Amino acid sequence: xxxxxxxxxxxxxxxYTSGALTNSMxxxxxxxxxxxxxxxxxxxxxxxxxxxMLERLQPVDLSDAALQNLLDALDGEEASEPTPKAPSxxxxxxxxxxxxxxxxxxxELAWKSLAPGFAYVDLPCQGxxxxxxxxxxxxxxxxxxxxxxxxLTMVLRGSFVDEVGRFASGDIADIDDAIEHQPLVDxxxxxxxxxxxxxPLRFTSLLGRIVQPLTGF
Numbered sequence: 684x685x686x687x688x689x690x691x692x693x694x695x696x697x698x699y700t701s702g703a704l705t706n707s708m709x710x711x712x713x714x715x716x717x718x719x720x721x722x723x724x725x726x727x728x729x730x731x732x733x734x735x736m737l738e739r740l741q742p743v744d745l746s747d748a749a750l751q752n753l754l755d756a757l758d759g760e761e762a763s764e765p766t767p768k769a770p771s772x773x774x775x776x777x778x779x780x781x782x783x784x785x786x787x788x789x790x791e792l793a794w795k796s797l798a799p800g801f802a803y804v805d806l807p808c809q810g811x812x813x814x815x816x817x818x819x820x821x822x823x824x825x826x827x828x829x830x831x832x833x834x835l836t837m838v839l840r841g842s843f844v845d846e847v848g849r850f851a852s853g854d855i856a857d858i859d860d861a862i863e864h865q866p867l868v869d870x871x872x873x874x875x876x877x878x879x880x881x882x883p884l885r886f887t888s889l890l891g892r893i894v895q896p897l898t899g900f
Contacts, residue, residue: 687718687719687721687853687854688848688849688851688854689847689848689850689854689855689856689857690715690719690721690722690855690857691712691715691716691719691722691725691855691857692857693725693729695708695712695833695835695857696712696722696725696726696729697729699712699713699726700726700729700730704881705808705810705811705812705879705881706808706809706810706812706814707806707808707810707812707813707814707879707880707881708812708833708835708879708881710780710781710784710806710808710814710877710879711814711835711836711837711855711877711878711879712835713778713780714778714779714780714781714837714877715778715837715853715855717778717779717780718778718853719853719855774788774789776789776839776840776852776875777789777839778837778839778877781877784806784807784808785804785806785816789816789839789840789875792804792816794818799820800819800820800822800823801817801818801819801820801823802817802818803815803816803817803818804816808879811881812832812879812880812881812882813878813879813880814877814878814879815877815878815879816839816875816876816877816878817875817876817878818873818874818875819841819843819866819868819873819874819875819876820868820873821841821868821869821870821871821872821873821874822867822868823867823868824865824866824867824868825865825866825867826865826886826888826890827863827864827865827886827887827888828863828864828865828884828885828886828887829860829862829863829884829885829887830858830859830860830862830880830882830884830885831860831882831883831884831885832859832860832880832881832882832883833857833858833859833860833880833881833882834856834858834859834878834879834880834884835855835856835857835858835878835879835880836850836855836856836858836866836876836877836878837853837854837855837856837876837877837878838850838851838852838853838854838855838874838875838876839852839875839876839877840852840872840873840874840875841868841870841872841873841874841875842868842869842870842874843866843867843868843869843870843874843876844866844867844869845864845865845866845867846862846863846864846865847862847864849869850866851870863887
């Protein structure tokens, strides 16, 4: 059984439960929650607290036609949506929320080469921010960088170390603009991570600034 040592920040969980995260960030949170009982418990507690706060709000009068308009809209959505086919179960190293986005084992994806030892797959998340799978060979490191927003990185396979600590399968790095780091793959196998950002990275080396347009971050 995987031991998860790095978890989501409370602020990230609050944003997730309130629906304030971008689609790309919410996907990474959902993937971590699918394998981390501790974060699921904290998330549930926040949802209960949010429900209690909603109950204290004063009701607002609606027009007589409001309910019927809502029912008509729901009927229209049901009629237009095709019946989904039963999905196949994901491999062990693919979190269930990620599976509909790729529908293939990680090794069968169309990885795009970024540099020797680096490859990526763009994920079709709508909205602002970037969402990718990143594959890094053993002994390779990402160029040093800080952030203009937040970055979520969940390890799916292998491990890496940086200024924050060591991150292995299931761990999540919840990083903001106060952190500068340079992740280095320390596992004997290739490291594959699910990454989302809600703002461009800020590379701190000249090489990083030159290649940034190619990274998509």
